[in-house]
Amino acid sequence: MNRLTIAALAFITIGMVAQASAQQNPQGHYADVNGIHLYYELHGSPHAGKTPLVLLHGGLMSSSLWGPTLPALAAGREVIAIDMQGHGHTADIDRPISVQAIGDDVAALLKFLKIDKADIMGYSLGGGAALQVAVRHPELVNKLVLVSTPIRRTDFYPDILKQQAMVNAAMAEQMKQTLMYQRYAKENPRPEDWPRLLQKVGDFMKNDYDFSDEVRALKVPTLIVAGDADIFPAKYAVRTFELLGGAQKDGGWDGSGRVASQLAILPGVTHYSMGVAPALAPTAIAFLDPPVAVDNAVK
16 A cells, blocks of 8 residues: 555545534434444434435444534534444444445444434545445335445546555554544554455445446435536536436426426535535535425436
């Protein structure tokens, strides 16, 4: 693992850690669901007419690293921020890391909390898991927000695929110099699992996948968010939007030709700054709480 690759991986959390102190830290909770002791936090409070929002972080991160994005989302609704398998306050278990398994964890937590429907918003790895909640448990999902989430492994830039191929347990000691590890060591019940987590995340990133058919079959309104300097070309975010029926025709002077799903390309935003990008929360909120006329658009 060369220094450039380590720096690229470490930078993912630098901006988030720097701003995490501005975020409230409510008492966390655990739920024993789907074979995992899953950590979650409740932010904000229930609001009449507002669907709860599940928030899923990216790989090698945790729910504490959303900076100002989380409180902005929680200002008008209840937000359930989850630490996924092996991340943050959730210890790893004896199973591979996969978006399908994490999606099942989320569904089990919603049932545990007796929440009939929720909006699901996920970033990067968390976006893949959010998609799987909608695919595998559609009855639980009201709206879906996929942030910086390529739906095919081949969508990543070639140099990113090369970096992902190098992630494994052997880089654990080198990664201990990063803020990413320092946050993990502070939060995780078993910080000695750090090499194991890197190996599992690396194994996941090496597996080929293509969720085009799953996206095409989605029945819930979906927001696709990417940065114009993201980890994959913006044209693939447009392609995902097209699979949802978007970008096929003029929306019409009255908006009647629009579909229920939406696309947002945030200017000046990279994959690594996306989680704390000032435009992210208002973009998501505008989709989750649109004017009635827009919300009633037909896919």
